[in-house]
Amino acid sequence: MINHLALIIEDDQRLAAIFAQAMKMAEFETELIYDGEAALVRLAETTPAVVVLDLHLPHVSGADILHQIRADTRLAKTKVILATADSVMAETLHSEADLILLKPISFTQLRDLAARLRPTDVIG
Amino acid sequence: MKEIFTGILIALGAGIILLSARKTRQVLSLLAEDRYFRDWRMLFWLMVFFLLGYGAALAFVLAGSKEFLVVLTGVIFFFGALFVYLVVRVGYLTIDELLKTTVSQEHTHNIVKSMLNSLLVVAPEGAIKTVNQAACELLGYREVELIGQPIDIIFAKKEEELFKGAGFEELINKGSIKNVEKTYLSKEARQIAVLFSASAIYNTAGQLKEIICVAQDITERKQAERTLQKQRAEQQVIFDTVPAMIWYKDTENRILRLNKRAAKSMGRPVAEIEGKSVYELHSREEAEQYYQDDLTVINSGEPKIDIIEPLQTASGEYRWIRTDKIPYRDQQGHINGVVVFSRDITERKQAENALHESEERFRQVITSLSHHVYMTEVTNEGQQINRYISPNIEPLTGYPLKKFMTDWSFWPSTVIHPDDRAGAATQAARLSQGQSSETEYRLVRADDQIIWVNDSGRVEKDKARQSFLVYGVVSDITERKRAEMALIMARDQALEASRLKTQLLANVSHDLRTPLNAILGYTEMLQEGIYGSLSEPQRNVASEIIDSTGQLLDFVNNMLNQARIKAGKITLNITPFTPAQLVDNVQSTLTVVAKAKGLTLTSDVAPNVPPTLAGDSYWLRQILINLVGNAIKFTNQGSIQIYVYRYNEELWAVQVADTGCGIPVEAQSYIFDLFRQVDGTATRGHGGSGLGLSIVKQLTTLMGGQIILNSEVGQGSTFTILLPLQTIPEKIQ
Numbered sequence: 001m002i003n004h005l006a007l008i009i010e011d012d013q014r015l016a017a018i019f020a021q022a023m024k025m026a027e028f029e030t031e032l033i034y035d036g037e038a039a040l041v042r043l044a045e046t047t048p049a050v051v052v053l054d055l056h057l058p059h060v061s062g063a064d065i066l067h068q069i070r071a072d073t074r075l076a077k078t079k080v081i082l083a084t085a086d087s088v089m090a091e092t093l094h095s096e097a098d099l100i101l102l103k104p105i106s107f108t109q110l111r112d113l114a115a116r117l118r119p120t121d122v123i124g
Numbered sequence: 125m126k127e128i129f130t131g132i133l134i135a136l137g138a139g140i141i142l143l144s145a146r147k148t149r150q151v152l153s154l155l156a157e158d159r160y161f162r163d164w165r166m167l168f169w170l171m172v173f174f175l176l177g178y179g180a181a182l183a184f185v186l187a188g189s190k191e192f193l194v195v196l197t198g199v200i201f202f203f204g205a206l207f208v209y210l211v212v213r214v215g216y217l218t219i220d221e222l223l224k225t226t227v228s229q230e231h232t233h234n235i236v237k238s239m240l241n242s243l244l245v246v247a248p249e250g251a252i253k254t255v256n257q258a259a260c261e262l263l264g265y266r267e268v269e270l271i272g273q274p275i276d277i278i279f280a281k282k283e284e285e286l287f288k289g290a291g292f293e294e295l296i297n298k299g300s301i302k303n304v305e306k307t308y309l310s311k312e313a314r315q316i317a318v319l320f321s322a323s324a325i326y327n328t329a330g331q332l333k334e335i336i337c338v339a340q341d342i343t344e345r346k347q348a349e350r351t352l353q354k355q356r357a358e359q360q361v362i363f364d365t366v367p368a369m370i371w372y373k374d375t376e377n378r379i380l381r382l383n384k385r386a387a388k389s390m391g392r393p394v395a396e397i398e399g400k401s402v403y404e405l406h407s408r409e410e411a412e413q414y415y416q417d418d419l420t421v422i423n424s425g426e427p428k429i430d431i432i433e434p435l436q437t438a439s440g441e442y443r444w445i446r447t448d449k450i451p452y453r454d455q456q457g458h459i460n461g462v463v464v465f466s467r468d469i470t471e472r473k474q475a476e477n478a479l480h481e482s483e484e485r486f487r488q489v490i491t492s493l494s495h496h497v498y499m500t501e502v503t504n505e506g507q508q509i510n511r512y513i514s515p516n517i518e519p520l521t522g523y524p525l526k527k528f529m530t531d532w533s534f535w536p537s538t539v540i541h542p543d544d545r546a547g548a549a550t551q552a553a554r555l556s557q558g559q560s561s562e563t564e565y566r567l568v569r570a571d572d573q574i575i576w577v578n579d580s581g582r583v584e585k586d587k588a589r590q591s592f593l594v595y596g597v598v599s600d601i602t603e604r605k606r607a608e609m610a611l612i613m614a615r616d617q618a619l620e621a622s623r624l625k626t627q628l629l630a631n632v633s634h635d636l637r638t639p640l641n642a643i644l645g646y647t648e649m650l651q652e653g654i655y656g657s658l659s660e661p662q663r664n665v666a667s668e669i670i671d672s673t674g675q676l677l678d679f680v681n682n683m684l685n686q687a688r689i690k691a692g693k694i695t696l697n698i699t700p701f702t703p704a705q706l707v708d709n710v711q712s713t714l715t716v717v718a719k720a721k722g723l724t725l726t727s728d729v730a731p732n733v734p735p736t737l738a739g740d741s742y743w744l745r746q747i748l749i750n751l752v753g754n755a756i757k758f759t760n761q762g763s764i765q766i767y768v769y770r771y772n773e774e775l776w777a778v779q780v781a782d783t784g785c786g787i788p789v790e791a792q793s794y795i796f797d798l799f800r801q802v803d804g805t806a807t808r809g810h811g812g813s814g815l816g817l818s819i820v821k822q823l824t825t826l827m828g829g830q831i832i833l834n835s836e837v838g839q840g841s842t843f844t845i846l847l848p849l850q851t852i853p854e855k856i857q
Contacts, residue, residue: 012638012642014645014646015638015641015642015645018641018642018645018646018649019645021645021649021654022645025654056634085633085634085637085638085641086630087742088630091697091742103638103640103641104637104640104641104643104645104673104677105641105644105645106644106645106648106713106716107644107645107648107649107652108648108652108716109712109713109716112712113712
């Protein structure tokens with residue numbers, strides 16, 4: 001079964017909603033997490049296809065979460081879209097992220113890019 | 125009779141033969157010289173012989189022997205002739221006289237013979253009659269060689285000869301000449317200086333009987349005189365050439381002797397001065413002054429030395445003279461006068477004065493400096509000796525100069541701030557090793573005030589002493605230090621302020637982006653009809669919202685970038701990137717905005733551009749975003765094209781062309797300046813901060829590139845950025 005789960009980790013609920021809408025329109029199942037700690041807990045349980053990750057998060061930073069994802073072989077196939085307003089920080093994480101989008105992120109742009117990241121349906 | 129005549133002839137012939145022989149003459153002369161023959165007895169015996177001979181002859185004649193008669197007559201006449209010769213030769217005239225004088229004459233003869241002075245008795249016609257032993261020794265003749273010779277043979281010089289010389293007349297007239305210097309000529313032709321006296325002796329008849337010549341050998345005296353003269357001359361030369369003026373004065377202020385230099389200083393020849401009183405030569409006042417000094421010396425018997433006074437020379441010029449006055453004592457120790465020894469020290473005095481002046485100037489310079497100057501000697505053994513400490517150390521430290529002069533360690537152990545002593549000691553160690561050194565440290569003044577000083581020491585090797593000399597300047601740098609600290613503080617504050625500003629901008633940026641993202645996102649969702657389809661006016665409103673959001677976003681981005689560029693925070697991070705991807709990214713980011721204005725945004729990458737290039741893609745993207753954003757802003761209809769191509773071997777072109785309003789030529793030069801736009805109305809009409817192109821320009825410059833602008837009003841604008849990007853070798857790709 002093909003996993004179409006997109007994990008939206010974003011403390012701003014409105015942005016989380018917009019990102020989720022864009023992901024849905026790119027035919028992902030979405031799950032919203034507003035807290036870094038909660039995100040780590042959830043990532044330990046599930047293997048999402050895409051993570052839309054904000055950097056400025058309560059409790060655990062987005063950078064730490066990214067490092068964890070990259071350190072976890074289980075999550076090797078998980079694509080990470082960094083969605084941040086901090087261009088400098090984003091630069092430093094350039095090599096670890098699959099895609100960096102600087103806020104404000106266009107709804108349509110995210111939708112179109114996410115669509116490209118969507119795993120091709122292969123009947124298993 | 126015939127026999128008698130023959131006897132006389134024989135006697136005469138024998139006499140002539142005998143007398144003609146030199147030897148015979150000498151023998152006879154000796155006989156005549158012999159005392160025995162010279163007194164009356166000789167004559168008596170001669171007479172006796174003659175009478176005996178004559179008597180015998182007479183007897184023989186009477187006896188009738190003729191041969192005998194002949195011999196006898198010869199003998200008799202021979203002796204008779206001898207007698208006559210002796211009488212004539214010796215010159216004894218009368219028996220009476222002989223009888224009168226023989227006794228005293230013998231006595232005189234003995235005296236004369238033994239006289240030390242040479243004596244010659246000369247006959248009136250000039251033949252030597254008598255000489256004494258001294259004369260023979262002096263002249264080197266034997267007595268017999270001189271007797272009978274003309275007196276003039278003993279004179280070396282023709283003009284000095286007794287008879288032919290000029291003195292003869294005087295002798296005849298006056299009866300004597302006394303103590304005339306003449307030169308005798310010895311047998312060996314040696315010249316002998318003599319002091320010559322002569323007396324003319326007259327007989328009772330008043331006729332010149334003989335001349336007695338007495339001569340004293342004065343060769344040695346002459347020699348001594350010459351030696352003395354030579355010594356005198358030498359002394360005079362020394363006296364005159366010694367580089368000093370010398371006077372010898374008596375106790376009455378008379379100049380007895382002086383050398384040429386001294387005379388020259390008085391402007392007169394030596395002869396005019398010697399023997400004169402100083403009162404005749406100088407003004408009364410000066411003469412008194414000189415005399416006073418003399419009297420001090422005469423009365424005390426102590427020399428007075430180093431009298432330094434100006435002296436007016438004969439030329440009227442004043443010279444500095446250093447004089448020593450030394451009492452002159454005779455052999456008994458009485459002071460007979462004063463020796464004045466003066467030297468012209470004008471040049472030395474002038475040099476001294478110049479030195480004094482120079483020293484005074486130096487001292488004034490040193491004192492007028494606010495710096496303290498010192499000179500320290502570091503001996504071979506490493507010992508430090510204070511050779512000079514300028515008085516400025518007093519105002520600098522508040523301690524008296526004496527304190528530093530007497531205690532070398534006072535400065536390092538008390539005046540230098542305790543926390544800085546180690547540093548100062550390091551400098552001192554360097555200096556003592558012969559290395560010039562400069563350091564800064566604090567001093568604790570006498571009033572506990574703390575000041576900063578700079579201590580700069582220059583080392584010079586003193587070859588003569590085999591030690592180092594440290595020339596140092598200590599300057600008060602408290603003010604400078606304060607200013608420096610203020611500056612450091614100001615800099616730190618400025619850096620902190622700058623950091624805070626950057627932080628603030630970053631925060632503002634972040635905090636603005638989040639709500640902007642929400643506005644943009646929701647509006648787009650509205651446009652996309654997620655919340656139901658929109659009417660035409662609603663869609664326009666949504667476009668306006670997106671457009672305004674874009675402007676606000678541009679502004680925020682550029683503010684932040686400008687702040688980063690200004691803070692010098694940008695360092696280029698050259699990494700491989702894909703030009704196509706970069707262009708794509710920019711296009712997809714700005715298409716929304718372009719679409720909202722009804723513009724088309726296209727992009728193209730020329731085939732000669734490799735898939736990967738090396739550069740800072742982040743700032744390249746920023747350049748492109750700004751150029752495209754600008755193009756969208758100033759284009760109301762038409763299209764915007766992004767084109768990347770290879771410009772030449774080294775340069776790559778990133779070109780953004782629009783179909784907008786264009787830029788007037790006069791504005792093309794300044795549109796890249798910060799906060800400048802084409803005109804005020806354009807700002808209002810198009811929005812924007814005036815930062816975009818300035819940032820493009822600054823980033824391009826930072827990357828070593830250049831901007832080419834082609835634009836014409838109404839014909840659109842083309843911005844071409846030429847960048848020296850690096851290609852990446854195939855292998856790495």
